[in-house]
Ligand SMILES: Nc1ncnc2c1ncn2[C@@H]1O[C@H](COP(=O)(O)OP(=O)(O)OP(=O)(O)O)[C@@H](O)[C@H]1O
């Protein structure tokens with residue numbers, strides 16, 4: 001049996017809603033074999049990040065080399081990278097293994113405000129990692145930091161996508177979760193030529209911990225299977241919508257999303273037909 005494989009290079013979330021844990025759950029649900037290289041351990045739950053313990057760049061490199069030299073990967077996702085040493089080391093590994101299906105989720109700040117990327121590392125991300133990316137998936141505040149511009153509306157978002165594309169990323173997805181006062185959320189995709197828009201109804205819930213990680217992991221899984229960028233983003237939008245809709249009501253703060261919901265819905269619809 002041949003199976004597609006995806007590697008996530010990200011931080012561990014002890015609460016299981018975001019980071020490495022969200023990525024592996026998503027890969028599994030989308031029938032992709034998941035592997036991980038951990039960049040940092042966080043002591044985290046639905047109430048917030050209580051501690052951040054980065055690993056050395058060498059520890060990250062050794063994990064990636066163990067995978068690249070043996071199992072290989074059909075797609076790579078990066079999440080929390082924490083500092084410029086790790087970003088530079090990860091970029092070198094991507095080049096060494098000639099990985100081209102690279103999805104960069106430029107994680108910067110956790111929902112509760114904790115910093116998951118040091119300020120000095122933003123330049124390293126722009127210079128070393130973004131030029132290697134097939135897709136980058138910033139939320140609105142992350143797109144503002146990466147472009148240095150304020151984003152107030154969809155026009156600004158289109159301009160930001162063009163600026164990010166000019167840094168060498170082939171496809172830019174700017175997510176709409178942070179656009180305020182809108183009943184409809186729009187995730188925007190720019191491939192350097194055309195803009196595509198994926199619109200979803202805003203779901204009223206406090207349980208959105210890890211939505212960004214889960215969304216980018218779903219894109220990565222679909223890319224690993226050889227699907228197009230458009231198809232992968234479309235599937236990821238459906239995956240995250242079901243995961244938010246059927247939330248698990250866990251914890252006292254911002255709870256995780258439901259990684260089972262997308263496949264459960266698919267199975268239900270097959271049953272009905
Ligand atoms: N309340 C909501 N209702 C419906 N969809 C949502 C909601 N919040 C976020 N999404 C969707 O979830 C995905 C992630 O978007 P968002 O902009 O929240 O990313 P993020 O800020 O990186 O996530 P995180 O909160 O994990 O940091 C997008 O597809 C977005 O449209």
Ligand SMILES: Cc1ncc(COP(=O)(O)O)c(N)n1
Pocket residue numbers: 010011012013018019020042044079080107109110111112116208209210211212213
């Ligand atoms: C290890 C890790 N990676 C990423 C996030 C971002 O997720 P969120 O913004 O939903 O807190 C996180 N909280 N923890």
